[in-house]
Structures are given as C-alpha cells and as structure tokens.
Amino acid sequence: MTRAVKLRDDYSASDLRRLAARSRHANAARRLLALAAICDGANRTDAARVGGMDRQTLRDWVHRFNAEGPDGLRGHQHTGPACRLNAAQQAELQALVEAGPDRQRDGVVRWRRVDLKRVIEERFGVSYHERHVSTLLKRLGFSHISARPRHPGQDTGVMEAFKKNFPRILSAHTGHLPKGKPIEIWFQDEARIGQKNSVVRQWARRGTRPRQPADQRYANAWLFGAICPARGKAAGLALPFIGTDSMQLHLDEIARCVARGAHAVLLLDRAPWHTTGKIRLPKNVSLIFLPSRAPELNPVENVWQFLRANWLSNTVFEDINHIIDVACSAWNNLSALPQTIQSIGLRKWAHTGQ
Known part of the structure; x- marks a missing residue:
C-alpha cells in the first residue's frame, strides 16, 4: 500500500x-x-x-x-484558450455590435451570428464557428435581449436635461409652500387591461412550446396607478373608462394617500386628460409634466411590466367586471409590497436628498 x-x-x-x-x-x-x-x-x-x-x-x-x-x-479555474482576436480587434468588434448594422451595406436590420461570423472573417481574417460567435459576444459583455420600442421623435438630450435640472424644477413648483414642509415625489400613469391579453415567458421543459389561453375579444378597462417610491406607497383605481373625470377621481385618491402634513409632487406625462384646465387640483398635490415621448422617465411603466408578468397575463377575462376585479387584485397585491415599489420606482435623479 x-x-x-x-x-x-x-x-x-x-x-x-x-x-x-x-x-x-x-x-x-x-x-x-x-x-x-x-x-x-x-x-x-x-x-x-x-x-x-x-x-x-x-x-x-x-x-x-x-x-x-x-x-x-481553492483550485484553479480553467479560462480556456486565449481569444484569437487581439485587444484592438475586440474593441473594434464591440463598437461594431453596439452601432448595429447598416441596412444598405450589411443587408440586415440586426446582427445575427452568421453576419458577425462573416464580418469577423472579412475584417480580421479569423474564422469562427457560428456557435463560438455567441461565446465571443458574451465575453465582450453582450447578451441576446429584446429591444424596447422608442418613439422616433424622442430627444435624449431633453430627457437628460430634465433629470439634471430636476432639483430646480422641483423647487420652482414647491417654492410657494411653507419652509420645511415635507415633499413627496409621486409618479402616475394609466394602463389598458383588456380581453386581448398578453402572454409572458415561463419555465418549461427544453424542446417544448408551452401554450396559454389568448382571447381575441376587445373589452377593456383602465388601471390608473401612482406610486411614491420613497414611502413604498401606491394609489390606484380600476375604471371602465378613461378621460378627465377618471383622472379627477385618481387625483383625489392620490391626495388621500399623501402623508398628513406633506405635499405631493406628481410626475406624469402630457396626455390630454392630464393637461386639461378642467382638472380641479387637490390642495396637497402639484403636477410636474415629464418631457414628451419620454416614458423611460416614468417608473410606473415598469410597474405595469411587473403586474402583467405576475398577475395579469395568461388570463382570459369573462367581461368588464372580471377585468376590473383582476386589476384591483393585482394592484392590491402590489400595494402590499412596499419594498418592491421602492425597488421598481426609486430614481436617483428624482430622489437625491429625499
């Protein structure tokens, strides 16, 4: 032995x-x-x-x-073979992927692995298998994800200026308030909840395609939602119609949810029922309108994604009453999760010093 x-x-x-x-x-x-x-x-x-x-x-x-x-x-992790592209070539490839293809030159509107395989071979003289292109892209920090729609008229400069100047904008809207009065930052938006519902990703066995019911009818209701991320507070209404009267009801609901002795500054988009002079603004609420075509500045957009992914999608609604019941249930579930509201809604540009 x-x-x-x-x-x-x-x-x-x-x-x-x-x-x-x-x-x-x-x-x-x-x-x-x-x-x-x-x-x-x-x-x-x-x-x-x-x-x-x-x-x-x-x-x-x-x-x-x-x-x-x-x-x-501790053991030594095997890093695998060295990359056949040098640092400069990797940086050039990274910039190329970030810039995206040119429709006229490259003939496609998005990069596919087969396209990048060809580009790498033409530019750098290195031939990769198509599967290895994915490995290379992940090594460079890329992942294969869905793009978010963007309005063609969106001005990113205006959005950045709004965030940078928000303390001054806030001060201009609250300068009439007594010194030392607590200020709450709220965000507001509406979402259509209807029978023509969406389906979401789910876990399933590899190689299968799970099925979910999808209705083709068009009855819908509207979920008016507002959150105060700093407090983890939510105020919502599910209504069968949208317009000035519905907005008035929601403003009154938000006013009831503001902490006693505090004043709410409500950030919202420029929908006609938000900007109309027919709105009677509660005494403890002021409005700040977000730049046009800038939904990325409103975290309630992310709230809608969370609600659909967890409680609203993959559902067939029988009628308008069923839609409203499910929408109310989903919003109440969110209201019971203040930490989730904070995680989704806090924005550094809006809550610095809050």
Missing part, C-alpha cells in the same frame, strides 16, 4: 477549521476540514469522507496544500 503523504505541520487542526469558517470558497472549506481531520489523527479514508472525496483526490490536495498552503486549496 502506498504510504500516506505527510501533511505540513505549521497549521494546527484548529487553524484549519478557523480558515474553513472564514473561507468564501465552499470547495476550499471542505478540503480544509478534511485536512483538519488528518491533523486530529483520523485515517485518510475517514478524512476523505469528511471532505466528500476519495483517498486519491485527498492525496492530491495534500500535495497542493504542502506546496502552496491554504491558497492552493
């Missing part, structure tokens, strides 16, 4: 257990515990069992420990 390899003696069993308790590497911790068992006099079979390995593997780790100490027990 092969003689057991002697373990270095500059670490005691208690030292090894202390290192195992502090280690952030689970595999290194169990190897340290196996070595600690050896220090306590356990035979190599029992020590290997402590570390969840066989005797030969334990022997290998003893050699590593003797040569490198505790750091040698």
Whole structure:
C-alpha cells in the first residue's frame, strides 16, 4: 500500500477549521476540514469522507496544500484558450455590435451570428464557428435581449436635461409652500387591461412550446396607478373608462394617500386628460409634466411590466367586471409590497436628498 503523504505541520487542526469558517470558497472549506481531520489523527479514508472525496483526490490536495498552503486549496479555474482576436480587434468588434448594422451595406436590420461570423472573417481574417460567435459576444459583455420600442421623435438630450435640472424644477413648483414642509415625489400613469391579453415567458421543459389561453375579444378597462417610491406607497383605481373625470377621481385618491402634513409632487406625462384646465387640483398635490415621448422617465411603466408578468397575463377575462376585479387584485397585491415599489420606482435623479 502506498504510504500516506505527510501533511505540513505549521497549521494546527484548529487553524484549519478557523480558515474553513472564514473561507468564501465552499470547495476550499471542505478540503480544509478534511485536512483538519488528518491533523486530529483520523485515517485518510475517514478524512476523505469528511471532505466528500476519495483517498486519491485527498492525496492530491495534500500535495497542493504542502506546496502552496491554504491558497492552493481553492483550485484553479480553467479560462480556456486565449481569444484569437487581439485587444484592438475586440474593441473594434464591440463598437461594431453596439452601432448595429447598416441596412444598405450589411443587408440586415440586426446582427445575427452568421453576419458577425462573416464580418469577423472579412475584417480580421479569423474564422469562427457560428456557435463560438455567441461565446465571443458574451465575453465582450453582450447578451441576446429584446429591444424596447422608442418613439422616433424622442430627444435624449431633453430627457437628460430634465433629470439634471430636476432639483430646480422641483423647487420652482414647491417654492410657494411653507419652509420645511415635507415633499413627496409621486409618479402616475394609466394602463389598458383588456380581453386581448398578453402572454409572458415561463419555465418549461427544453424542446417544448408551452401554450396559454389568448382571447381575441376587445373589452377593456383602465388601471390608473401612482406610486411614491420613497414611502413604498401606491394609489390606484380600476375604471371602465378613461378621460378627465377618471383622472379627477385618481387625483383625489392620490391626495388621500399623501402623508398628513406633506405635499405631493406628481410626475406624469402630457396626455390630454392630464393637461386639461378642467382638472380641479387637490390642495396637497402639484403636477410636474415629464418631457414628451419620454416614458423611460416614468417608473410606473415598469410597474405595469411587473403586474402583467405576475398577475395579469395568461388570463382570459369573462367581461368588464372580471377585468376590473383582476386589476384591483393585482394592484392590491402590489400595494402590499412596499419594498418592491421602492425597488421598481426609486430614481436617483428624482430622489437625491429625499
């Protein structure tokens, strides 16, 4: 029988257990515990069992420990072969992917792996398999995701200026209030909830295509929603119609949800029923209109995504009453999750100093 390899003696069993308790590497911790068992006099079979390995593997780790100490027990991750594109070529490819293809030059409106395979070969003289293009893109920090629609008239400069100047905008809308009065930042929006509903992604066995019911009828209701991210508070109404009267009801509901003695500043888009002079604004609410065609500035857009993904999609609604009941239930579920409201709604540009 092969003689057991002697373990270095500059670490005691208690030292090894202390290192195992502090280690952030689970595999290194169990190897340290196996070595600690050896220090306590356990035979190599029992020590290997402590570390969840066989005797030969334990022997290998003893050699590593003797040569490198505790750091040698972490293991070395294999990074794979070096990239065949140099740093400059990788940077050029990264810029090319971010810029997207030119329809006239490249003949496509989005990059596919086969297109990038061709471009890499033409520009850099390196031939990759189409599957490896995905590996290369992930290494460069890309993932295959759906694009979000953007209005062609959107002005990103206006959006950035709004965020940068928001403290001054807020001060201009609250300058008439008594000094020291608490200010709450609220966001408001509406969403159509209807029988022509959406379906969402779900877990399913690989190779299958799960099916969900999808109605083709057109009855719908409107969910008016507002959140105060700093307080984790929500105020919503599910109504069968949209317009000035509905907006008035929602403003009154928001006013009731504002903390006693505080004043709410409500950020919302420029829909006609928001800007009409027929609205009677509650005394504890002021309005700030977001730039046109800038839904990204309104976190309630993300609230709608959350509600649809968890409680509204994959559902067939029987009639308008059923729609309103489900919409109310979904909003009440959200209202019971203040931390989720904060996570979805807090924006650094709006809540600095809040």
